[in-house]
Structure formats: structure tokens, C-alpha cells
Amino acid sequence: MFNIIKSLFAPAATKTTAGKLAEKFGLELKGNPDTVIRGVAPIADAKPGQLAFYSTEQNSSAFKILPIEVLENTKATVILVQPEQVKHAPKSATLLITDTPRGNIVKILGEIYKEKPRFGISYYAAIERGVFFRNKKTVYVGQYATIEKGAVIEPDVKIYPGAFIGRNVTIGRGTIVQTGAHIENATIGEECVINANAVIGKDGFGYTRQNGHNVFIPHVGRVVLGNRVSIGANTCVDRGAMADTIIGDGTKIDNLCQIAHGVIIGKECFLASGVGLAGGTIIGDRALLGGHVGIANGVKIGNDAEIGANSGVFRNVPDGERHMGYPAGPGTEFMRHYAWLRKHVKNG
16 A cells, blocks of 8 residues: 555656667667666666666766676666676666766656646736747746746746746746746746745845945846756845856756855856855856855856865865865865874874
């Protein structure tokens, strides 16, 4: 009974075949192309009818290579595997062969578990006159969502219940705005994901002291998101005071982050949960910021730089360097300091 109830709430998989996946994603197929796939599972837990993958790729230290016995003993009906591992796969399995199983499993998950298309505008949505829909038939707007006049909604946009789109906001083609998200003073690119309760385009924490009082500085800038940007749940991205806050194409920002006014983030960056960027921070392309990293006003982080979790950054980080600690410094320097401290604490 528990398994039946659990299945009712599990993500619904779209039934497909190994042959269709091989054709769609350019994979070599070994076995029966008509083998039916009813879901995806980790290779150690997979059951008949499911697809799993096995890979020895080591794209980062976060990826763990499983023992080869896991591949040899899997119950998966279809396995995504590298050419050199084919000999270890069960003889009864249908194989999809590729040099990059990790990259292809992402595509396959998106294909098998893709959400059913949503279209139409709820009767209970509040849409002011003066909202411009580029192609209204392709748009979804859920109940109690609000869109103010002057907003521009491009084709294939999905706006979920309770979201708020303010005046003169532009939402790019294929972007998803989840429940409770609040967007003002912003231009959002194509195929972005704005997750639940994210706040984009509100005023930043900009004040000046005058005659002993804190006086708010009016903000007139915007937030500009590139294409394929993801903003996590409960993350805040402040509008610029005068210059825009800008986030480049492909950058992914986790939940509970704070992006202050006038910040510039490059392309294809990763910001883990709890990151806080003070006003005027500049982040280069492909930078990686671990969880709960804090960066001070005006600091520049170079291209391909990495900042370790819980670090406090008060000075610029050159291209390609890895810094950590509080205050943050080069990773090797931090580890030497830590080793020295441990040694002398023990001896003391």
C-alpha cells in the first residue's frame, strides 16, 4: 500500500524507448531499440524497466566513481555507459554508449521527466490593460498572478500562481517564473528560471548619513538577466542605484542568496546557497562561489576563480585562483596556516 501511495506522488515519467533516446541524442545503441524505459534511477538502485548510467568521468572532486561491481550487478534494463565499460555491463541490458554519460543523463532526465505543456491565462489572474503579449496563445499565467501595465511577455513564458510582474518588466521567451516570485524594474532573458519567492528588482540597501541620520539613496537602475539564468528560491537581486545590476548568460544562483545593487556577474558562474555579494562587486566568467561566501563592496573576482565555502573576501581575486578562509587568501596559503595552527595547538 505504501508503494502505491508513494507512486502517486512521484514525478511522472514519460514512457519512451532506448531507440528513440539514441536517435534524439546521437548515442550508439547496443541491444534492442524497442526496449521500453519507464523511469530513471541511480545505477545501484535501478529496477527492471528503468534507465541508469555509469561513468568514470571526474569533472570535479564532487563526482565519485562507483566500484565497477555496481555496473556488473545492476538491474537496470537500459544503461548509459562509456565505450570502455561496455564489457562490464550485464549481457541482458540494452546499452546507450557515449563518452560523456554525465552530460547525456542530464538531457535524458529532461526528456523523460519534462513537464506537460501549460497554456492559457487563468480567469483569476490580475492582468492590467497595457500588458503586451508577443504571442498570447503560447503563454501560461496561473491563478492570482499579477502583471502590471507596460510589461512585455514573450512567447512560451510560464508565470505560475501568485507571481508578481511589475510595470515595464520584460520576460524573455521560454522563461519560467515560479509561484510567489516578485519582479520589478528588470529585463529577464530567454529560458531563465525564477524560482519560488525570489525577489528581483527591488531597491538595494543604499543609504547615506546626513546630519546624523540615515538617508535612503533613490535607486533608478534595473536588473538585467542574460539568457538561461537561474535564480534560486528566496534569493534577492537588487536593482542598481544608478548603474544596472547585471547577471550574465548561463549563470546559476542557488537559494537564499543576496545580490546587492550594482553587482555585475559574468557568464556561466555558479553561486551556492547563502552567498552574499555587497554593492559594486564584480564577478568574472565561470567563477565558482561556495556556500555562504561573503564578498565586500567593490571587490573583483576574476574569470575561472573559485572561492571556498564560508569564506570572507575583502580583496581582489585574480583569474583562475582558488581562495578560501576568513579573510580569504590563496588556498595553499590558507592550508599552511591551518596546518601550523593545528600543530602548535596540539603541542601547546
